[in-house]
Amino acid sequence: MRVPKYKGVVDALAAQIRDGRWPAGHRLPTHRKLATDHGIAVVTASRVYAELEAMGLVSSEQGRGTFVRDLSAASGDEIDQRSVAVDAIDLSFNSPSVPGQAELLRQALRDLAGAGDLDALLRYQPHRGRVQDRTAVASHLRRRGLDVGRERILIVNGAQHGLAVTAMALFQPGDVVAVDAVTYPGLIVLARTLALELSPLPVTEAGPDLDALEQLCRRRRVRAIYTMPTLHNPLGWVLDDSQRTQLVSIADRYGVSIIEDASYAFLVEDAPAPLAMSAPDLTIYVSSLSKSVATGLRFGFIGAPAELVPALERTIRATTWHTPGLTAAIASRWLDDGTADRLETQKRTDARLRQSIAAEALAGTPYLSHPSSYFLWLPLAPDARPDRIAAALATKQVAVSTAEPFATTPTVPQALRLALGSVPIPDLRLALQAVRQEAERDPYR
DSSP states (O other): OOOOHHHHHHHHHHHHHHTTSSOTTOBOOOHHHHHHHHTOOHHHHHHHHHHHHHTTSEEEETTTEEEEOOOTTOOSSSOOGGGSOTTSEEOSSOOOOOTTHHHHHHHHHHHHHTSSOGGGGGSOOOTTOOHHHHHHHHHHHHHTTOOOOGGGEEEESSHHHHHHHHHHHHOOTTOEEEEESBOOHHHHHHHHHHTOEEEEEOBOSSSBOHHHHHHHHHHSOEEEEEEOOBSOTTTOOBOOHHHHHHHHHHHHHHTOEEEEEOTTGGGSTTOOOOHHHHOTTTEEEEEESTTTTOTTSOOEEEEOOGGGHHHHHHHHHHHTSSOOHHHHHHHHHHHHHSHHHHHHHHHHHHHHHHHHHHHHHTTTSOOEEOTTOSEEEEEOOTTOOHHHHHHHHHHTTEEOEESGGGBOSSSOOSEEEEEOSSSOHHHHHHHHHHHHHHHTOGGGO
């Protein structure tokens, strides 16, 4: 499908506004001047400004002109659940929960109150975590198919902290990290913060273009590849054994470290072995209990090659000193007594139910997902306006994310990423129906 010329003008102006080329309040060219500058009709110039206004980037004042809006209260760099209206149905952020979790926490606190040396939890903890906490994680990972000794495990405050610790310990500003063209927004924000160069790999429905990875490694000094081989966020793929073998082979051949993000891996039953199992000397494995247990339980873990453990431990000390003892005690208790495993099982069932609802609500609409994931990727027509669709949905009290926070390429895919795990089932069905209606509306085509 040929993309209308005006869409290119809209995209260019939107990019310039977001990049701060014009400050808030700047008056843009008149419709006639815009038409002359871009070789379009005046009526088309009016449509360009209407699109920008619908995207929330400009405002029009009768008799005065079109002005750049103040974007300081909104950010396209990352998903920020705090910007979602309190009464909105939130399809932009996943915070999966199942009934009874609050009671589990109450019981855990009661048990801790009556057990052992409670005062010890108020003191400083070892930087990489207590032995008993690392032992609990090691047992948990063995059940996931990863046999890594507790001496190579470090406890962190969630997977995002684990990624930050890894990047700070391994990289210098300007280092090249290979990533998928569409990837986890937290990694993108981290790379910007640390001045890392993300080199995007083309993606398919089944995984990254690994031939492109090899070509990149031939041309550039690639320090690491960041990958989500078991349940990619947001595209939902699970790399098969041949893809994993090829990826590990490339990394080994060119001396590239592998950062394996397994935050959503618990949702996949009978998953292939983690990359860290076949390439333990190359792979830094990062995961947490945020999605499998609770987002508020900031407990994550790193499984690393033995020679990297001291550097990672120093970085934990430099950032948070240690994971709070109370958090770690609750998490390790739930890992040991089977609570975490039971919650993972319940959430796999819950995610499958939500995917079945999505399949019904979006029947006939192509999208990418995994049968037991908490999200899906909804590609739109080439001339669709994701920002405008998101703005229209916001008026219906439905919050969604465009592809922008997930994109590592200059050209942002025309797509929406829908998080399925944070809303009640009846609301989910209604919200997905609203998404479909807005995505199919002719004014966006």
